[in-house]
Amino acid sequence: MKLKTFFRAPLPGQVIFGSGRVAELAEICEWFGRRALLVIGGGSLERSGGLARVEEALRSGGVEWDVLAGVPAEPPVECVDEGRQKLHALGAQMVIGVGGGSVLDVAKAIAALAHEEAPCVAFHRGEVKVTQRGLPCIALPTTAGTGSEATPNAVLTDRERRVKASLRGGDLMPAVALVDPQLTLSCPPAVTAHAGLDAISQALESWVSVGANPLSDMLALDALRWMAPALQRAVSEGSDLSAREAMALGSLFAGMALASARLGLVHGIAHPIGELYHLPHGLVCGLLMPSVMEFNMPVAGGKYAVAARALSLAEPGTDDQQAAEALIAWFRSLLCKLGVGRPLGEYGLSPADFDFIIEQGLPAGSTRHNPRQPTADDLRAFLQKLIEAY
Ligand SMILES: [Fe+2]
Missing domain, CATH: 3.40.50.1970 (Rossmann fold)
Incomplete structure (x- = not known):
């Protein structure tokens, strides 16, 4: 190694x-x-x-x-x-x-x-x-x-x-x-869902960031292990202290991971999108995450597969491609279960704003830490797709 x-x-x-x-x-x-x-x-x-x-x-x-x-x-x-x-x-x-x-x-x-x-x-x-x-x-x-x-x-x-x-x-x-x-404990369900999606996205982005390192890897993967099984419960059973503890620990670990490894494309463009449409940061991150993982697949598929196996999302015997796809499918189903799985077009994303988002998002430090560097044309195509999909 x-x-x-x-x-x-x-x-x-x-x-x-x-x-x-x-x-x-x-x-x-x-x-x-x-x-x-x-x-x-x-x-x-x-x-x-x-x-x-x-x-x-x-x-x-x-x-x-x-x-x-x-x-x-x-x-x-x-x-x-x-x-x-x-x-x-x-x-x-x-x-x-x-x-x-x-x-x-x-x-x-x-x-x-x-x-x-x-x-x-x-x-x-x-x-x-x-x-x-x-x-x-x-x-x-x-x-x-x-x-x-x-x-x-x-x-x-x-x-x-x-x-x-x-x-x-x-x-x-x-x-x-x-x-x-x-x-x-008293954090309302919608805020719990949005914040949790932010934390899970942060763990996933630091996990595959170009700045990922032995310490951030340990923290990011453990963050996912704590949060993946707990988020839905923290949202639906807000008084469940063990779910709240798992989310608090996982989000702390994800914060520590990103402080060292930095983030990726989700966070690079989540800021201008949030600013334009006044959407909660975590919601935007969650809606961007599956498509960013698909974009990153050619270079980060192996690491997504490791995460999928750590979360027991991949069937035994599946190859890296299938395991990574299981992680992406899991994230999409999580968005649906949390009741937020709708295309960004329904939240206001419009081609009229693509120039602003690209101008702000492309040079962002987070985008520079994404494992696959997008061009402006990549981003335009990516945003176009997000109007109708998530
Ligand atoms: Fe974030």
Whole structure:
């Protein structure tokens, strides 16, 4: 077996995983100080009782905090600047993000840019670079999806330019990923399905990425082993803690895998499609995944076959081609079982937007890590097909 001789794997300073572990938040905060900016999304965290558990932990540890609430999906760069103002007003020594991927991304960006002067948009457009070490971020995911608790990037939107892209860099990696699957118990079925499709797509993309390496392979394959049998159950039986735990662990592993291996074509074009039609990121990823796997078959079929066998999807004695096809068929049937299996044309995808999607998607870092490099014509044909198929 040929060993890949070079790889790098950015990882959170510490990973703490387990149901009920949110109670450890007070002790973790003590490592960094006594004042924190708490970043959260809409009201669902409050309604679920999750916010009360977080605040109880902070109170018991004597932590003083202010809150940046209402972080939206597809968060704009301005949201980060609002958080930086609150952070400075409080003199906070850390940022705590409790929410889905958007919330965690904003929390990470606030922490990373804490000591910078320029507005967030200047970093997002690449006009300036981070020069000073930021503040620690503690990331508590409430969805099992993006794996943002374990990645050194924050996806933000520049609404003026209609560009959704990542801020990327070591300072964006959370100091602590505190993954308590109980925080995901109240995640609604549709969000659970979309987030889970994102996580499974991320595992599959890192598995075949040109940056795949021994560590990311181990994480990506194990991520699939945990999530593939659990997603449907987490959606239909939201209170099933074992399904939630499997999804939380799998999405964490997928995040760690992608931080090292990067992603692929699905994520390269999911951002412009999501931005154009305001579709949930995970839904777009899921709808793109089977067709991208078909496109990648000539170069990645062998690895898809390994994944299919690991998930017991291939009949004994089948060859790699048949095993890989079984993986693709399984993914399509998963989309149907989750009730989202419809062509992207029905979600709004239109040829009028192909130029924009290609212009944004082709040079994306994720696309460059896809195992098979598409041309603009490949992408156009691919998008045309997606109008009527998934
Ligand atoms: Fe994703």
